[in-house]
Amino acid sequence: MKLYKLLKYDIKIGILKRWYLYFLVFVGAVLGGLGYYYNLVQRGLANTKGLTVINIFMYLFAGKEQFNPEVNSAFVFPIEWLLLFVFEVFIVMDYAKSNLLGHGVQVILRMHERNLWWCSKCVWVIVSTVLYFAIIYCAILLDCLLLKIPISINFSNTVNEKLIDLSFISISQIDIILFIIVAPFFTALAANFLQLILTLFMKETHAFLVIVTWLFASTYYKNILLIGNYAMIKRNKLCIEGGIDSQWAIIIDLFIVVLCIILGMFTLRKYDIIKK
Amino acid sequence: MVELENVTKIIRHNSVLKSVSFKFEKGNVYGIKGVNGSGKTMLLRMISGLIYPTEGKVLYEGKILGKEISFPKSIGVLIENPSFIDSYTGFNNLKLLTSLNDIVGDDEIRETLLRVGLEPDDKRKYKKYSLGMKQRLGIAAAIVENPEIILFDEPLNALDTKGVELFDKIIKEEKQKGKLIIMTCHDEKKLYSYSNKILFMENGVLKEVEELE
Numbered sequence: 089m090k091l092y093k094l095l096k097y098d099i100k101i102g103i104l105k106r107w108y109l110y111f112l113v114f115v116g117a118v119l120g121g122l123g124y125y126y127n128l129v130q131r132g133l134a135n136t137k138g139l140t141v142i143n144i145f146m147y148l149f150a151g152k153e154q155f156n157p158e159v160n161s162a163f164v165f166p167i168e169w170l171l172l173f174v175f176e177v178f179i180v181m182d183y184a185k186s187n188l189l190g191h192g193v194q195v196i197l198r199m200h201e202r203n204l205w206w207c208s209k210c211v212w213v214i215v216s217t218v219l220y221f222a223i224i225y226c227a228i229l230l231d232c233l234l235l236k237i238p239i240s241i242n243f244s245n246t247v248n249e250k251l252i253d254l255s256f257i258s259i260s261q262i263d264i265i266l267f268i269i270v271a272p273f274f275t276a277l278a279a280n281f282l283q284l285i286l287t288l289f290m291k292e293t294h295a296f297l298v299i300v301t302w303l304f305a306s307t308y309y310k311n312i313l314l315i316g317n318y319a320m321i322k323r324n325k326l327c328i329e330g331g332i333d334s335q336w337a338i339i340i341d342l343f344i345v346v347l348c349i350i351l352g353m354f355t356l357r358k359y360d361i362i363k364k
Numbered sequence: 365m366v367e368l369e370n371v372t373k374i375i376r377h378n379s380v381l382k383s384v385s386f387k388f389e390k391g392n393v394y395g396i397k398g399v400n401g402s403g404k405t406m407l408l409r410m411i412s413g414l415i416y417p418t419e420g421k422v423l424y425e426g427k428i429l430g431k432e433i434s435f436p437k438s439i440g441v442l443i444e445n446p447s448f449i450d451s452y453t454g455f456n457n458l459k460l461l462t463s464l465n466d467i468v469g470d471d472e473i474r475e476t477l478l479r480v481g482l483e484p485d486d487k488r489k490y491k492k493y494s495l496g497m498k499q500r501l502g503i504a505a506a507i508v509e510n511p512e513i514i515l516f517d518e519p520l521n522a523l524d525t526k527g528v529e530l531f532d533k534i535i536k537e538e539k540q541k542g543k544l545i546i547m548t549c550h551d552e553k554k555l556y557s558y559s560n561k562i563l564f565m566e567n568g569v570l571k572e573v574e575e576l577e
Contacts, residue, residue, distance in 0.1 A: 090464075097460065097464060101460075105449070191447045191449060193441070193447065194441075194446075194447075194461050197414075197435055197439055197441060198461065198464045200433070200435050357430070360416070361415065362409060362414065362415055
Protein backbone atom coordinates (compact mmCIF):
# COMPACT_ATOMS: atom_id res chain seq x y z
CA MET A 89 0.00 0.00 0.00
CA LYS A 90 2.81 2.41 0.92
CA LEU A 91 4.66 1.56 -2.28
CA TYR A 92 1.49 2.20 -4.26
CA LYS A 93 1.10 5.64 -2.67
CA LEU A 94 4.73 6.49 -3.23
CA LEU A 95 4.52 5.37 -6.84
CA LYS A 96 1.39 7.47 -7.30
CA TYR A 97 3.40 10.42 -5.98
CA ASP A 98 6.30 9.69 -8.36
CA ILE A 99 4.00 9.36 -11.37
CA LYS A 100 2.34 12.64 -10.43
CA ILE A 101 5.51 14.63 -9.75
CA GLY A 102 8.01 12.80 -11.94
CA ILE A 103 5.85 12.30 -15.02
CA LEU A 104 2.59 14.25 -15.06
CA LYS A 105 4.16 17.47 -13.76
CA ARG A 106 6.83 17.10 -16.43
CA TRP A 107 4.33 16.47 -19.22
CA TYR A 108 6.06 19.04 -21.45
CA LEU A 109 9.09 16.75 -21.82
CA TYR A 110 6.91 13.92 -23.06
CA PHE A 111 5.02 16.33 -25.30
CA LEU A 112 8.35 17.34 -26.78
CA VAL A 113 9.07 13.65 -27.45
CA PHE A 114 5.72 13.36 -29.23
CA VAL A 115 6.33 16.45 -31.36
CA GLY A 116 9.88 15.30 -32.12
CA ALA A 117 8.71 11.84 -33.16
CA VAL A 118 5.90 13.24 -35.37
CA LEU A 119 8.35 15.60 -37.05
CA GLY A 120 10.91 12.80 -37.36
CA GLY A 121 8.32 10.63 -39.12
CA LEU A 122 7.40 13.47 -41.47
CA GLY A 123 11.08 14.09 -42.13
CA TYR A 124 11.50 10.43 -43.07
CA TYR A 125 8.61 10.69 -45.52
CA TYR A 126 10.06 13.89 -47.00
CA ASN A 127 13.31 12.00 -47.51
CA LEU A 128 11.39 9.26 -49.33
CA VAL A 129 9.69 11.82 -51.57
CA GLN A 130 13.03 13.47 -52.38
CA ARG A 131 14.45 10.13 -53.45
CA GLY A 132 11.33 9.11 -55.33
CA LEU A 133 10.62 6.24 -52.94
CA ALA A 134 7.37 7.45 -51.42
CA ASN A 135 5.23 5.18 -53.58
CA THR A 136 7.43 2.12 -53.28
CA LYS A 137 5.40 -1.05 -53.07
CA GLY A 138 5.57 -2.67 -49.63
CA LEU A 139 6.54 0.52 -47.75
CA THR A 140 5.08 0.23 -44.24
CA VAL A 141 5.45 1.59 -40.72
CA ILE A 142 8.14 -1.05 -40.13
CA ASN A 143 10.41 0.75 -42.59
CA ILE A 144 10.24 3.86 -40.42
CA PHE A 145 11.02 1.92 -37.26
CA MET A 146 13.88 0.09 -38.97
CA TYR A 147 15.27 3.43 -40.12
CA LEU A 148 15.06 4.69 -36.54
CA PHE A 149 16.76 1.69 -34.95
CA ALA A 150 19.15 0.77 -37.79
CA GLY A 151 22.11 2.44 -36.09
CA LYS A 152 25.41 2.42 -37.90
CA GLU A 153 28.07 0.00 -39.10
CA GLN A 154 31.14 -0.15 -36.90
CA PHE A 155 33.73 2.55 -37.58
CA ASN A 156 36.41 1.21 -39.84
CA PRO A 157 39.55 3.36 -39.93
CA GLU A 158 40.81 1.52 -43.04
CA VAL A 159 37.90 2.78 -45.09
CA ASN A 160 38.82 6.26 -46.14
CA SER A 161 35.63 8.00 -45.13
CA ALA A 162 34.51 10.12 -42.19
CA PHE A 163 32.33 8.48 -39.60
CA VAL A 164 28.78 9.79 -39.73
CA PHE A 165 26.87 9.45 -36.46
CA PRO A 166 23.43 7.90 -36.58
CA ILE A 167 21.81 11.17 -35.50
CA GLU A 168 18.23 9.93 -35.15
CA TRP A 169 19.29 6.86 -33.19
CA LEU A 170 21.48 8.94 -30.86
CA LEU A 171 18.84 11.62 -30.35
CA LEU A 172 16.29 8.99 -29.43
CA PHE A 173 18.44 7.39 -26.75
CA VAL A 174 20.13 10.53 -25.47
CA PHE A 175 16.81 12.28 -24.92
CA GLU A 176 15.51 9.13 -23.24
CA VAL A 177 18.27 9.20 -20.61
CA PHE A 178 17.95 12.99 -20.36
CA ILE A 179 14.30 12.68 -19.35
CA VAL A 180 15.08 10.47 -16.36
CA MET A 181 18.38 12.18 -15.53
CA ASP A 182 17.63 14.32 -12.50
CA TYR A 183 14.25 13.47 -11.05
CA ALA A 184 15.29 10.78 -8.55
CA LYS A 185 18.37 12.55 -7.16
CA SER A 186 16.82 16.01 -7.02
CA ASN A 187 13.80 14.50 -5.34
CA LEU A 188 15.98 12.77 -2.76
CA LEU A 189 17.77 16.00 -1.88
CA GLY A 190 14.77 18.28 -2.20
CA HIS A 191 11.08 17.58 -1.81
CA GLY A 192 11.80 13.89 -1.34
CA VAL A 193 13.28 14.54 2.12
CA GLN A 194 9.76 15.15 3.41
CA VAL A 195 8.57 12.11 1.47
CA ILE A 196 11.22 9.62 2.56
CA LEU A 197 10.80 10.61 6.22
CA ARG A 198 7.09 9.93 5.95
CA MET A 199 7.69 6.54 4.33
CA HIS A 200 9.98 5.49 7.21
CA GLU A 201 11.82 3.21 4.79
CA ARG A 202 14.67 3.99 2.42
CA ASN A 203 14.22 0.87 0.30
CA LEU A 204 10.61 1.76 -0.39
CA TRP A 205 11.73 5.07 -1.84
CA TRP A 206 14.28 3.29 -4.02
CA CYS A 207 11.77 0.66 -5.22
CA SER A 208 9.36 3.40 -6.19
CA LYS A 209 12.04 5.22 -8.17
CA CYS A 210 12.92 1.97 -9.96
CA VAL A 211 9.29 1.41 -10.95
CA TRP A 212 9.13 5.06 -11.98
CA VAL A 213 12.09 4.55 -14.33
CA ILE A 214 10.35 1.55 -15.90
CA VAL A 215 7.10 3.49 -16.32
CA SER A 216 8.95 6.49 -17.83
CA THR A 217 10.77 4.25 -20.30
CA VAL A 218 7.58 2.46 -21.34
CA LEU A 219 5.85 5.81 -21.75
CA TYR A 220 8.71 7.25 -23.79
CA PHE A 221 8.65 4.43 -26.31
CA ALA A 222 4.85 4.27 -26.33
CA ILE A 223 4.76 7.97 -27.27
CA ILE A 224 7.27 7.46 -30.07
CA TYR A 225 5.40 4.46 -31.48
CA CYS A 226 2.07 6.31 -31.27
CA ALA A 227 3.51 9.41 -32.96
CA ILE A 228 4.89 7.35 -35.83
CA LEU A 229 1.65 5.42 -36.17
CA LEU A 230 -0.10 8.79 -36.38
CA ASP A 231 2.28 9.85 -39.14
CA CYS A 232 1.47 6.65 -41.02
CA LEU A 233 -2.26 7.31 -40.71
CA LEU A 234 -1.80 10.87 -41.97
CA LEU A 235 0.50 9.88 -44.83
CA LYS A 236 -1.45 6.72 -45.64
CA ILE A 237 1.55 4.49 -45.06
CA PRO A 238 0.27 0.96 -44.36
CA ILE A 239 0.54 -0.29 -40.79
CA SER A 240 1.76 -3.82 -41.26
CA ILE A 241 4.45 -6.15 -39.96
CA ASN A 242 5.87 -6.50 -43.50
CA PHE A 243 8.28 -3.99 -44.97
CA SER A 244 9.97 -2.90 -48.18
CA ASN A 245 13.52 -4.16 -48.68
CA THR A 246 13.99 -1.69 -51.53
CA VAL A 247 13.37 1.31 -49.28
CA ASN A 248 15.64 -0.04 -46.55
CA GLU A 249 18.36 -0.81 -49.04
CA LYS A 250 18.33 2.65 -50.58
CA LEU A 251 17.89 4.58 -47.37
CA ILE A 252 19.88 2.68 -44.79
CA ASP A 253 21.76 0.12 -46.83
CA LEU A 254 20.00 -2.75 -45.10
CA SER A 255 18.17 -5.66 -46.61
CA PHE A 256 17.04 -9.09 -45.48
CA ILE A 257 16.49 -12.16 -47.62
CA SER A 258 14.21 -13.49 -44.93
CA ILE A 259 13.42 -12.36 -41.43
CA SER A 260 10.86 -13.64 -38.94
CA GLN A 261 8.19 -11.47 -37.38
CA ILE A 262 9.70 -12.22 -33.97
CA ASP A 263 13.02 -10.80 -35.12
CA ILE A 264 11.29 -7.68 -36.40
CA ILE A 265 9.62 -7.20 -33.01
CA LEU A 266 12.96 -7.81 -31.28
CA PHE A 267 14.61 -5.18 -33.50
CA ILE A 268 12.06 -2.43 -33.23
CA ILE A 269 10.46 -2.90 -29.82
CA VAL A 270 12.15 -5.30 -27.41
CA ALA A 271 15.85 -4.58 -27.94
CA PRO A 272 15.56 -0.75 -27.98
CA PHE A 273 13.28 -0.77 -24.93
CA PHE A 274 15.50 -3.02 -22.79
CA THR A 275 18.65 -1.19 -23.88
CA ALA A 276 17.11 2.16 -22.91
CA LEU A 277 15.95 0.64 -19.63
CA ALA A 278 19.44 -0.63 -18.83
CA ALA A 279 20.94 2.78 -19.70
CA ASN A 280 18.40 4.51 -17.47
CA PHE A 281 19.10 2.22 -14.54
CA LEU A 282 22.84 2.68 -14.96
CA GLN A 283 22.31 6.42 -14.92
CA LEU A 284 20.02 6.14 -11.88
CA ILE A 285 22.64 4.27 -9.88
CA LEU A 286 25.42 6.62 -11.04
CA THR A 287 23.47 9.64 -9.75
CA LEU A 288 23.85 8.21 -6.25
CA PHE A 289 27.62 8.57 -6.57
CA MET A 290 28.00 11.67 -8.73
CA LYS A 291 26.19 14.75 -9.95
CA GLU A 292 23.22 14.07 -12.22
CA THR A 293 24.82 15.90 -15.15
CA HIS A 294 28.02 13.87 -14.77
CA ALA A 295 26.06 10.62 -14.72
CA PHE A 296 24.22 11.77 -17.84
CA LEU A 297 27.49 12.56 -19.59
CA VAL A 298 28.91 9.14 -18.72
CA ILE A 299 25.89 7.40 -20.26
CA VAL A 300 25.87 9.66 -23.32
CA THR A 301 29.58 8.99 -23.86
CA TRP A 302 28.86 5.28 -23.58
CA LEU A 303 26.12 5.59 -26.21
CA PHE A 304 28.41 7.60 -28.48
CA ALA A 305 31.12 4.96 -28.08
CA SER A 306 28.53 2.34 -29.03
CA THR A 307 28.03 4.00 -32.39
CA TYR A 308 31.78 3.76 -33.11
CA TYR A 309 32.61 0.30 -31.92
CA LYS A 310 30.93 -3.06 -31.92
CA ASN A 311 31.52 -4.40 -28.46
CA ILE A 312 29.33 -6.40 -26.10
CA LEU A 313 30.19 -4.00 -23.24
CA LEU A 314 28.82 -1.03 -25.16
CA ILE A 315 25.13 -1.64 -24.69
CA GLY A 316 24.06 0.77 -27.42
CA ASN A 317 25.08 -1.99 -29.83
CA TYR A 318 22.14 -4.06 -28.63
CA ALA A 319 19.66 -1.57 -30.03
CA MET A 320 21.22 -1.23 -33.49
CA ILE A 321 19.88 -3.50 -36.21
CA LYS A 322 23.08 -3.10 -38.21
CA ARG A 323 25.12 -4.63 -35.37
CA ASN A 324 22.85 -7.66 -35.06
CA LYS A 325 24.03 -11.15 -35.95
CA LEU A 326 21.30 -11.28 -38.59
CA CYS A 327 23.03 -8.44 -40.41
CA ILE A 328 26.72 -9.00 -39.83
CA GLU A 329 28.97 -11.89 -39.04
CA GLY A 330 29.82 -12.02 -35.35
CA GLY A 331 27.05 -9.54 -34.60
CA ILE A 332 25.01 -9.17 -31.43
CA ASP A 333 22.60 -11.93 -30.47
CA SER A 334 19.31 -10.21 -29.51
CA GLN A 335 18.40 -12.77 -26.90
CA TRP A 336 21.74 -12.45 -25.15
CA ALA A 337 21.49 -8.70 -25.40
CA ILE A 338 18.15 -8.72 -23.60
CA ILE A 339 19.51 -11.04 -20.91
CA ILE A 340 22.48 -8.69 -20.34
CA ASP A 341 20.16 -5.66 -20.26
CA LEU A 342 17.99 -7.37 -17.66
CA PHE A 343 21.05 -8.39 -15.68
CA ILE A 344 22.18 -4.75 -15.61
CA VAL A 345 18.72 -3.64 -14.45
CA VAL A 346 18.56 -6.21 -11.65
CA LEU A 347 22.14 -5.46 -10.59
CA CYS A 348 21.39 -1.74 -10.42
CA ILE A 349 18.25 -2.34 -8.34
CA ILE A 350 20.15 -4.48 -5.83
CA LEU A 351 23.16 -2.17 -5.75
CA GLY A 352 20.88 0.81 -5.21
CA MET A 353 19.17 -0.89 -2.28
CA PHE A 354 22.47 -1.54 -0.53
CA THR A 355 23.84 1.91 -1.35
CA LEU A 356 20.77 3.74 -0.11
CA ARG A 357 20.84 1.91 3.22
CA LYS A 358 23.97 3.85 4.16
CA TYR A 359 23.49 6.86 1.93
CA ASP A 360 23.78 10.34 3.43
CA ILE A 361 20.76 12.34 2.32
CA ILE A 362 22.57 15.63 2.17
CA LYS A 363 23.68 18.10 -0.48
CA LYS A 364 27.43 17.62 -0.68
CA MET B 365 13.35 8.68 23.38
CA VAL B 366 16.32 9.56 21.12
CA GLU B 367 19.78 8.69 22.26
CA LEU B 368 23.12 9.45 20.69
CA GLU B 369 25.97 7.19 21.75
CA ASN B 370 29.46 8.41 20.87
CA VAL B 371 28.28 9.65 17.50
CA THR B 372 31.00 10.69 15.10
CA LYS B 373 30.36 11.75 11.55
CA ILE B 374 33.08 12.17 8.98
CA ILE B 375 32.21 13.76 5.66
CA ARG B 376 34.99 14.09 3.08
CA HIS B 377 37.69 13.56 5.70
CA ASN B 378 36.18 16.24 7.97
CA SER B 379 34.76 15.31 11.34
CA VAL B 380 31.52 17.25 11.46
CA LEU B 381 30.42 15.54 14.68
CA LYS B 382 32.89 14.22 17.23
CA SER B 383 31.88 11.60 19.74
CA VAL B 384 28.57 13.21 20.66
CA SER B 385 26.56 11.47 23.38
CA PHE B 386 23.24 12.73 24.64
CA LYS B 387 19.77 11.52 25.55
CA PHE B 388 16.76 13.52 24.33
CA GLU B 389 13.61 13.02 26.39
CA LYS B 390 9.98 13.48 25.42
CA GLY B 391 8.18 16.63 26.59
CA ASN B 392 11.27 18.82 26.34
CA VAL B 393 12.45 21.54 24.04
CA TYR B 394 16.17 21.34 23.33
CA GLY B 395 17.91 24.33 21.88
CA ILE B 396 21.19 23.81 20.08
CA LYS B 397 23.53 26.75 19.92
CA GLY B 398 26.91 27.27 18.37
CA VAL B 399 28.60 29.26 15.64
CA ASN B 400 28.18 28.46 11.93
CA GLY B 401 29.75 25.12 11.07
CA SER B 402 29.73 23.88 14.66
CA GLY B 403 27.61 20.84 13.71
CA LYS B 404 24.11 21.98 14.72
CA THR B 405 22.40 21.08 11.44
CA MET B 406 24.40 17.85 11.17
CA LEU B 407 23.15 16.88 14.59
CA LEU B 408 19.56 17.46 13.47
CA ARG B 409 20.14 15.47 10.30
CA MET B 410 21.62 12.66 12.36
CA ILE B 411 18.61 12.56 14.70
CA SER B 412 16.22 12.55 11.73
CA GLY B 413 17.98 9.56 10.14
CA LEU B 414 18.88 11.47 6.97
CA ILE B 415 22.54 10.76 7.70
CA TYR B 416 24.00 7.92 9.72
CA PRO B 417 27.01 7.98 12.05
CA THR B 418 30.46 6.96 10.85
CA GLU B 419 31.03 5.72 14.40
CA GLY B 420 28.66 5.30 17.33
CA LYS B 421 24.91 4.94 17.10
CA VAL B 422 21.63 6.82 17.23
CA LEU B 423 18.81 5.03 19.01
CA TYR B 424 15.13 5.80 18.63
CA GLU B 425 13.09 4.07 21.34
CA GLY B 426 15.91 1.54 21.71
CA LYS B 427 16.17 0.80 17.99
CA ILE B 428 19.33 1.66 16.07
CA LEU B 429 18.80 4.09 13.22
CA GLY B 430 20.26 2.77 10.00
CA LYS B 431 20.29 -0.81 11.24
CA GLU B 432 16.98 -1.73 12.80
CA ILE B 433 14.98 1.18 11.41
CA SER B 434 15.61 3.73 8.66
CA PHE B 435 13.95 6.72 10.31
CA PRO B 436 12.15 7.56 13.57
CA LYS B 437 8.56 6.41 13.28
CA SER B 438 6.96 9.77 13.93
CA ILE B 439 9.03 12.80 13.00
CA GLY B 440 8.48 16.23 11.47
CA VAL B 441 11.40 18.28 10.20
CA LEU B 442 12.25 21.71 8.97
CA ILE B 443 15.88 21.48 7.95
CA GLU B 444 17.52 24.27 5.96
CA ASN B 445 15.44 25.61 3.06
CA PRO B 446 12.16 23.73 2.80
CA SER B 447 11.45 22.33 -0.65
CA PHE B 448 7.93 22.14 -2.11
CA ILE B 449 6.25 21.73 -5.45
CA ASP B 450 6.39 25.12 -7.15
CA SER B 451 3.18 24.82 -9.10
CA TYR B 452 1.04 23.71 -6.12
CA THR B 453 -0.68 25.94 -3.57
CA GLY B 454 0.32 25.64 0.09
CA PHE B 455 -2.75 23.53 0.79
CA ASN B 456 -2.09 21.19 -2.13
CA ASN B 457 1.54 20.80 -1.13
CA LEU B 458 0.54 19.64 2.34
CA LYS B 459 -2.20 17.46 0.90
CA LEU B 460 0.32 15.77 -1.38
CA LEU B 461 2.64 15.05 1.56
CA THR B 462 -0.07 13.88 3.95
CA SER B 463 -1.62 11.66 1.27
CA LEU B 464 1.40 9.37 1.69
CA ASN B 465 0.34 8.34 5.17
CA ASP B 466 -3.34 9.31 5.19
CA ILE B 467 -3.32 10.04 8.91
CA VAL B 468 -4.70 13.54 8.61
CA GLY B 469 -7.47 14.97 6.47
CA ASP B 470 -8.27 18.31 4.86
CA ASP B 471 -9.53 19.83 8.12
CA GLU B 472 -6.23 19.24 9.90
CA ILE B 473 -4.32 20.66 6.94
CA ARG B 474 -6.47 23.81 6.98
CA GLU B 475 -6.07 24.11 10.73
CA THR B 476 -2.28 23.76 10.47
CA LEU B 477 -2.05 26.39 7.76
CA LEU B 478 -4.02 28.77 9.94
CA ARG B 479 -1.69 28.03 12.85
CA VAL B 480 1.28 29.23 10.82
CA GLY B 481 -0.63 32.20 9.47
CA LEU B 482 -1.27 30.97 5.93
CA GLU B 483 -4.68 31.17 4.31
CA PRO B 484 -5.81 27.62 3.35
CA ASP B 485 -7.87 28.92 0.42
CA ASP B 486 -5.06 31.07 -0.95
CA LYS B 487 -4.87 30.21 -4.65
CA ARG B 488 -1.32 31.49 -5.03
CA LYS B 489 1.18 28.84 -6.04
CA TYR B 490 4.25 28.11 -3.93
CA LYS B 491 6.54 29.77 -6.48
CA LYS B 492 4.68 33.05 -5.82
CA TYR B 493 5.19 32.80 -2.07
CA SER B 494 7.49 35.21 -0.26
CA LEU B 495 10.43 33.78 1.72
CA GLY B 496 8.48 34.19 4.93
CA MET B 497 5.47 32.33 3.52
CA LYS B 498 7.74 29.53 2.33
CA GLN B 499 9.18 29.25 5.81
CA ARG B 500 5.69 29.15 7.34
CA LEU B 501 4.75 26.34 4.97
CA GLY B 502 7.92 24.51 6.01
CA ILE B 503 6.89 24.79 9.64
CA ALA B 504 3.38 23.61 8.73
CA ALA B 505 4.78 20.55 6.94
CA ALA B 506 6.80 19.66 10.05
CA ILE B 507 3.81 19.74 12.40
CA VAL B 508 0.82 18.82 10.23
CA GLU B 509 0.85 15.11 11.05
CA ASN B 510 1.21 15.67 14.76
CA PRO B 511 4.61 13.90 15.03
CA GLU B 512 6.20 12.88 18.32
CA ILE B 513 9.53 14.45 17.41
CA ILE B 514 9.85 17.85 15.76
CA LEU B 515 13.15 19.21 14.46
CA PHE B 516 13.42 22.87 13.57
CA ASP B 517 16.56 24.22 11.94
CA GLU B 518 16.50 28.01 12.05
CA PRO B 519 12.69 28.23 12.07
CA LEU B 520 12.64 32.02 12.48
CA ASN B 521 14.49 32.60 9.19
CA ALA B 522 12.56 35.10 7.05
CA LEU B 523 9.65 35.27 9.50
CA ASP B 524 8.14 38.67 10.24
CA THR B 525 7.02 39.76 13.73
CA LYS B 526 3.59 38.16 13.28
CA GLY B 527 5.20 34.96 12.05
CA VAL B 528 7.48 34.84 15.09
CA GLU B 529 4.51 35.35 17.40
CA LEU B 530 2.68 32.47 15.74
CA PHE B 531 5.76 30.30 16.03
CA ASP B 532 6.04 31.14 19.76
CA LYS B 533 2.48 29.90 20.15
CA ILE B 534 3.18 26.71 18.18
CA ILE B 535 6.17 25.86 20.37
CA LYS B 536 4.12 26.44 23.50
CA GLU B 537 1.27 24.22 22.24
CA GLU B 538 3.52 21.42 21.01
CA LYS B 539 5.43 21.48 24.29
CA GLN B 540 2.15 21.12 26.18
CA LYS B 541 1.31 18.09 24.03
CA GLY B 542 4.49 16.45 25.35
CA LYS B 543 6.43 16.49 22.10
CA LEU B 544 10.17 16.25 21.82
CA ILE B 545 11.32 19.41 20.09
CA ILE B 546 14.93 19.98 19.06
CA MET B 547 15.83 23.24 17.42
CA THR B 548 18.52 25.64 16.37
CA CYS B 549 17.96 29.37 16.19
CA HIS B 550 20.29 32.27 15.44
CA ASP B 551 18.30 34.45 17.84
CA GLU B 552 19.82 33.28 21.14
CA LYS B 553 17.29 35.15 23.25
CA LYS B 554 14.44 33.36 21.50
CA LEU B 555 16.24 30.01 21.69
CA TYR B 556 16.54 30.39 25.45
CA SER B 557 12.89 31.39 25.76
CA TYR B 558 11.72 28.23 23.92
CA SER B 559 14.06 25.68 25.47
CA ASN B 560 14.31 23.63 28.66
CA LYS B 561 17.85 22.64 27.87
CA ILE B 562 20.55 24.23 25.76
CA LEU B 563 23.21 22.16 24.03
CA PHE B 564 26.32 24.09 23.13
CA MET B 565 28.16 22.77 20.07
CA GLU B 566 31.67 23.74 19.08
CA ASN B 567 33.61 22.23 16.17
CA GLY B 568 31.37 19.18 16.13
CA VAL B 569 31.78 18.57 19.85
CA LEU B 570 28.98 18.82 22.39
CA LYS B 571 30.73 21.12 24.84
CA GLU B 572 28.12 21.86 27.41
CA VAL B 573 24.51 21.22 28.38
CA GLU B 574 22.68 23.97 30.19
CA GLU B 575 19.53 23.18 32.20
CA LEU B 576 17.09 26.07 32.17
CA GLU B 577 14.38 24.82 34.50
